[in-house]
Amino acid sequence: MKHILFFLSISSTFLLQATNISYEVSMPEPHTHYYEIKMSVQGYDKEYFDIQMPTWSPGSYLIREYSKNVEKLTAIFNKKLLKIEKLNKNTWRIYSQKAENVNISYKVYAFEMSVRTSFLDASHGYFNGTSMFMLINDLKNTPHELTIIPYKDWKKVSTSLPKTADKGFHYLASDYDILVDCPVEIGNHETFDFMAAGVLHHVAIYGKGNYDIEKLKVDMAKVTQGCTDVFGFNPNQEYTFIIHNLTTGSGGLEHLSSTTLQVNRWTYSESQYKGFLSLVAHEYFHLWNVKRIRPIELGPFDYTKENYTSLLWVMEGFTSYYDDLVLFRTGYYTEDEFIKKVTGSINNIENQPGNKVQCASESSFDAWIKAYSPNENSYNTTISYYSKGNVIANILDLMIIDATKEEKSLDNVMQYLYHEYYEKQKRGFTMKEMQGALEKISGLKLNDFFEKYINGTQTFDYSTIFGYAGLTVQTIVNNDAGLGISTKGNIISRVNRNSSAYEGGLNVNDEILAINGFRVNGNVDDFIESKNVGDEISILLSRDNLIQTISFPLKEKGYTLYFITNDSEKRNSIYQKWLSQK
Numbered sequence: 001m002k003h004i005l006f007f008l009s010i011s012s013t014f015l016l017q018a019t020n021i022s023y024e025v026s027m028p029e030p031h032t033h034y035y036e037i038k039m040s041v042q043g044y045d046k047e048y049f050d051i052q053m054p055t056w057s058p059g060s061y062l063i064r065e066y067s068k069n070v071e072k073l074t075a076i077f078n079k080k081l082l083k084i085e086k087l088n089k090n091t092w093r094i095y096s097q098k099a100e101n102v103n104i105s106y107k108v109y110a111f112e113m114s115v116r117t118s119f120l121d122a123s124h125g126y127f128n129g130t131s132m133f134m135l136i137n138d139l140k141n142t143p144h145e146l147t148i149i150p151y152k153d154w155k156k157v158s159t160s161l162p163k164t165a166d167k168g169f170h171y172l173a174s175d176y177d178i179l180v181d182c183p184v185e186i187g188n189h190e191t192f193d194f195m196a197a198g199v200l201h202h203v204a205i206y207g208k209g210n211y212d213i214e215k216l217k218v219d220m221a222k223v224t225q226g227c228t229d230v231f232g233f234n235p236n237q238e239y240t241f242i243i244h245n246l247t248t249g250s251g252g253l254e255h256l257s258s259t260t261l262q263v264n265r266w267t268y269s270e271s272q273y274k275g276f277l278s279l280v281a282h283e284y285f286h287l288w289n290v291k292r293i294r295p296i297e298l299g300p301f302d303y304t305k306e307n308y309t310s311l312l313w314v315m316e317g318f319t320s321y322y323d324d325l326v327l328f329r330t331g332y333y334t335e336d337e338f339i340k341k342v343t344g345s346i347n348n349i350e351n352q353p354g355n356k357v358q359c360a361s362e363s364s365f366d367a368w369i370k371a372y373s374p375n376e377n378s379y380n381t382t383i384s385y386y387s388k389g390n391v392i393a394n395i396l397d398l399m400i401i402d403a404t405k406e407e408k409s410l411d412n413v414m415q416y417l418y419h420e421y422y423e424k425q426k427r428g429f430t431m432k433e434m435q436g437a438l439e440k441i442s443g444l445k446l447n448d449f450f451e452k453y454i455n456g457t458q459t460f461d462y463s464t465i466f467g468y469a470g471l472t473v474q475t476i477v478n479n480d481a482g483l484g485i486s487t488k489g490n491i492i493s494r495v496n497r498n499s500s501a502y503e504g505g506l507n508v509n510d511e512i513l514a515i516n517g518f519r520v521n522g523n524v525d526d527f528i529e530s531k532n533v534g535d536e537i538s539i540l541l542s543r544d545n546l547i548q549t550i551s552f553p554l555k556e557k558g559y560t561l562y563f564i565t566n567d568s569e570k571r572n573s574i575y576q577k578w579l580s581q582k
């Protein structure tokens, strides 16, 4: 008995210590855009096991098929090549024959400079683990080690992965999720730190630009503190910003303890700087909203296929609402600027035909095939869960403040979701639970609201809702004659549903040559401006190089413009609660 127990304890300890996955990333020829990856699997005593390349990156809801960039996969034990069988697009079976350690190597082509993919050239390297590291499903929850060997002249590696040694670039992730949730910047980029909200923030900036480090330290500290104030605490001890200054670039991707921002290199000029700070606020707010407060479907992730959720209007829409609100609360936007943002969001969604076709929950669910794969008809059939969710958050915020007599706001809902689901229940929440959280804080019954505005496409009663705060909402319908198209030069790029062009039979890709006998040179609007509703127009066009004439009567543009009047005498305590600079 004693003997057996002793034997068991030794063997289980041995197994625990012995099962180990480590990766080494090197880049000896960065100009070729290939990373070389060595993956070592130790103590995984199997006849065979499968390795898989993820197909997508969390936060960016599109199947990207990262395995298409993998080359020269081999597996070796004791200097002998092991048999490998490819099972499907992203899965390889390694016949390891109980080998105690298997050394797998492969190359990854990396030449896509986006926040969610990987890139390598003579100037720097950047990668997201999802496009680099094969996973073994059974071992996903075990620690994963990483060693990075930068190109010979490169001195810096920036990532939020915990380092395991002072020298070199050795890291340990507690599991596969963490490994691939920490993007890595490698090269000779600029770095600086700042403290805010009790968190040590590291910033890595690649690329020339008109930034001022001392100014960034002050402003990024204010914005990160502003996001933290919504929740009252910050779960990180350290946080890493990776910033890429590029000729064209806009966007970011959120992670638990880091983010990558890609911006145009002149974004730090006065006219664009608030846009940059709003991006900082947006991605930073995500460290709570979506990385910790999350829909039940988004974690643990299945990296091999779509992970559907109907809640992106909360994850992205609420975050969009707060990125503006935080900039207001921290003093970067004035009240008028903030109200202008609110009005802009309302006008955007209310004048997009797709807003009456796709509801917020469907927009979220279909992100994989619609938001991330738009086509020429998307404007007519979809609505962004960012902009729609932003307006929904605003409406709910005012409803909660009104219903609780200024006791509570949407901030309290965010705090509740964090404590209840992330901390207490350690899981994501369902749509029903999201509704429950809003009801709990507001005391309102929201079945009707969800049916009409989340799972339906009804128009909000803006006058009533903004009226709570003493604001006046006015609408003006634009009844001028219009075609209802967008063009690039003379080529039609979009035909708006129910417009003159839509009903008259104009198509995307038609080249407009002349209107009413006058040659057109990219100035279609000039010809329409002087026309009245009901006037017949005759368009000479080239469609697939066949010349034809199409005639139809002009309809009104039909745009509804919303204006919010912020009259200081009418502002009330609800307004004060909504827009107090905390």
Ligand SMILES: [Zn+2]
Pocket: 254, 282, 286, 315, 316, 319
């Ligand atoms: Zn976002």
